[in-house]
Amino acid sequence: MRVLVLSGYGINCEDETMHSFEVVGFKGNIVHINDLINNPKQLDNYQVFAIPGGFSYGDDTGSGNAMAKKIMIKLYDQLIEFISKDKLMIGICNGCQILINLGLVPGIYTNDPEVAMIENKSGNYECRWIDVKVADNKSPWLKNITTLNLPIAHQEGQFMIPLNVLKSVKNKKLIGLQYINKKKKLAKGKFPFNPNGSQDDIAALTNKKGNVLAMMPHPERAFYNYHVPNWQNDSSKKFGDGYEIFINAKKYFL
């Protein structure tokens, strides 16, 4: 099992993302986007493609846009091919914004972007821990998970989905994660449970096939129990909730 973790131009979570994959049993490489563009054939050697979090191009012209445009002209066909195979892809935070801007998620009708990531309703960058539940979704990334406690850290984490697209997203069950409150009920847009005002409390979407997951929360930052706030109250566990996402990728290929 091999994973390619993308890096370069302001992506900055490649090390911890790679580490999480390695601990659950993957081998792989952190590959600079320019090296991948120069040799896209190397994608054949990997079963998982991960775009980690970061600030590609400083979020200028909209988070994920500039990197998506770079990928669009140089790597788009190769990524489409990758997805069509029995492989997995994940975009976390900035990676999620890039996948959305590429239109790979949700990818319902066309390959143009159908969803936008816009600024948090508060107007502020938000770095905080939130709770999400897994929606009715068949993505292998989310299998057998009910809820997760994970951190988010973004300026533009609000999913904006036109009504017609939203309808299809729901019909086709493409919602991955939704923000919930302390009572485990949907946050209903309420801050800080829904930290960005995202429509229908959406925190993650998948493509139709389910093998591509675009999620705003950071599982790699909730990988170990000591990542979880106030872990001192319960230090018996080894892993945090983020572990579940990575172990699911491993299980998929077993």
Add this chain to the structure above:
Amino acid sequence: MTNTIQILSIEKTGKESSLQKEHNNKSIKIIDGYFFSTNLDDRKFNKISKLISNEVSQVILTRKNVNTVLSKYSNFNWVVEIKYLPGVTDNIATTVKEIINNNLKNSFKSFELGSTKIILIKGRKEDISKISKNEANPLIQTIKIYPFKKYLNNFKRNQFKIEKVKLPKKKYTKKEINLDISDHNLSLIGKLGIEENDKSRRGTLGLDLESLKAIRNYFSIIKRKPTDIEIETLAQTWSEHCKHKIFSAKIDDIQEGIFKRYIKGATEKIIQLRKDNFCVSLFTDNAGGIEFNKDWIICHKVETHNTPSALDPFGGAITGIVGVNRDCLGFGKGAKPIANTYAYYLADPNKNYQLYRQKNNKDPMLPASFIAKGIISGVRVGGNCSGIPTPQGNVYFDDRFAGKPLVFCGTVGIIPKKIKGKLSHKKKANPGDIILMVGGRVGKDGIHGATFSSEELDPNSPVTAVQIGDPITQKKMSDVIIRELRDENLYSSITDNGAGGLSSSIGEMAKESGGFIVNLEKVPLKYKGLYPWEIWISESQERMTLAVPPDNVNKVIKKFNTRGVEATIIGKFIKKEKAIVKYNKTQILNLDMEFLHEGYPKLNLKTSFPRINKEKKKIIKKSSLTYKLHKLLSSPNIVSKEFIATQYDHEVQATSIVKPLQGEGRVFGNATAIKPLFNDEKSIALSQAAYPQFAETNPYDMAGCSIDTAFKNLIVSGANSKKIAILDNFCWCSSDETDRLYQLKEAARGCYDYAVAYQTPFISGKDSMYNDFKGFDKDSKSIKISIPPTLLISSIGVVDKISHLTKITPDKDDKIFLLGKTNNELKHSVYDKIIGVRKTNLPNVDNKTALKTYKNFEKANKLKIINSAIGVDLGGVGIAISKMAIASKKGLFIDLKSKNKNSVDQFLFSETQSRILVSIKKSKLQKFKKIFKDSNYVCIGKCTGSDLIEFKNGNKIIKSKIEDLSKSYKQNIKGL
């Protein structure tokens, strides 16, 4: 044909809602505009628009649709157009240019573009000017306000304009400066700068008469006149910022100066006492390094960026943080930045100070709220975009920072001890090594930055002294250095281009080889027309200088280029101890290295005991304990800084292990910790402390309190007391006055005594000596505002095991103990400021008793006897109790009988140092008492787990709801 692309968000954006809220006006809309230097035909317009916008969430405005689209939002009548001044870093424009170049190859020969913010408003003109004042800084931006009709007209007639940098195209001729002139004219050169042919002056050099005479003397010996670039270079190298002349000067009877005696002296003494390998690299490098574990070194550096932040808060602060990141990249062979720290000392953002740099209300200081907000966002963007967590910081408010805010930015880095078998902290540029400049290009930004930060802020403070950081360019450069080059051992030395630009970085590095030859025409520029002296001293950001053996140069350049980073050969290091600079083959600088670095006249300073002004104070009498608790909790210096903590990504790199917000009730902690390596459970604890409020009463005790607090916070968090190092950042005022120098000397003496007592070496430090504002008030009366002398002590310590890390939340039935004795020390406390008190003392640290408490605490914590702990600081025990309860959401019962001889207020609000509040589980009480038998402690109550804090005073019980206290503690700071 059009020359603009303007993009509108369909839904209300976050920025729009905050602007609407702030100005209580729902008719505000913001447009992202891009102005091009050439016209775009329809094909290009469509293609580019698509590339830089989002079809789902945005609309592209065109001549045809602009009116109809906008009329859906409001009946706008005014437009505020905000653009960067020519030459100011425009990061968005850079990205857009790159997107266009990637996607539309060869479509343009060459073009310029600028990003603009266009704000549409419906409202009265006076409100509009207020909004524009809050949204833009005239120092770096142009602001145009015009009627909405004109905006529509501009669209029709294609009249959006971009201004390019226009510099005179005069050919450079070598300029020699005559120094055989009167003392008066000589000092004019120092103060106002070198005179141009048209009699204008280049801007301050910050050189005093004595220094200029030393320069004159040197050139009379070598029998020629100095060139302009030689004088500029000496001004940079000899600046207070670079040479720390005051710290190295003879002062009273201290021949060797206070740095050598007290700061370095303390560290040398400690190393002599300790006999271990803890200290790795001190004072000589860009940051100070200590041992983390057997394979890794960690380094820490804290810088200030005060003057630039007063002029352009956002630019000053972002440059401050990305600048200190480079200090880590430039530590040894290059350390990876793993944490940022911040500390802001600000004026009350809710006050209107009305300060002007010139008479008749001209050249105003920026409003305090603008400064505060700009600084907070500058560090946010710098830290977040760089992928470096920013867990640790604090903010302190005092009116005396109205003339100059203090902005401390720090970075922690990590580097393997050995790289390919060689010690990583050792570096040496060898004769023959190529000088490689990597990263950003050079423009006029930051010219005279180093020299002017050594001067007071007055009308002549130069505009070009301001830079804006570009974190993404730096991130790309940093990735190549840390991830791809360093461990290959391809370069022999590396340093940051900070203050003084190339002149400083190359000048410093050349000490390792002997000297250097630089060809300035090779330096890549942002725009044409810079003079060689400007290229040489420019402080354009995001650059590092590398010394590369000739055989490796091509490999190194190629690596940078494939990652989209420029790398340019600009000269070489030589053995001969000469500093030589050429421009198109003409030699324009030739100095002896010895004179360049040591030729400045050494100061001889005297101090005098300052007069202490007695202040009258108001005292609030007869107020209830509950009232006082709420009042203190909601005061700006105690109130939670959660709104900053949640803006600063402290989780990136997945290292955050003790977070800035602690407990379920989210209390803003005074120490944080990161666990930097996945395969080692060791962590790094960070804290910081300063007591500017104590400085003028007793600078020696002020230093003692700062060191004690910074040390104590790490002990409380679980750090190993033998593995704590500290950093000193002195921000002083009027350092040409003998009483201020007395305070400085006393503070430095305090540093020595307490550092030696705690055996915490100083590993790095910095000073900023003139934090004064000279100007006018609203009635044109001349006014000088000096900051209170501020010594920030930053502490960094190693926590050996995860299980040593503590929490601040007690559990039900825990007993609450106060470790350390409480004295009547309310002077200049938060209580004193808000409630007022007479007949009291300033806190004074008794380090022997303190150390006993700390040693016992450390021992008990390792044995898991401490269930929770919090260091007692601002606001005293009363506030520490409240924080414990707010964090845990569990009630406490406090018996005030334990106050002993103190009054209730003295017991609860005294800021006596070296105290820790702990909670102990019942089952551990015996062991606890045994360990603490030789140090002072008192049981003050227990954790009830209810929703109340109860104080029992005799027969009376005073109750406060935790939820109410929490509301006070989490109040918004007015004006922010």
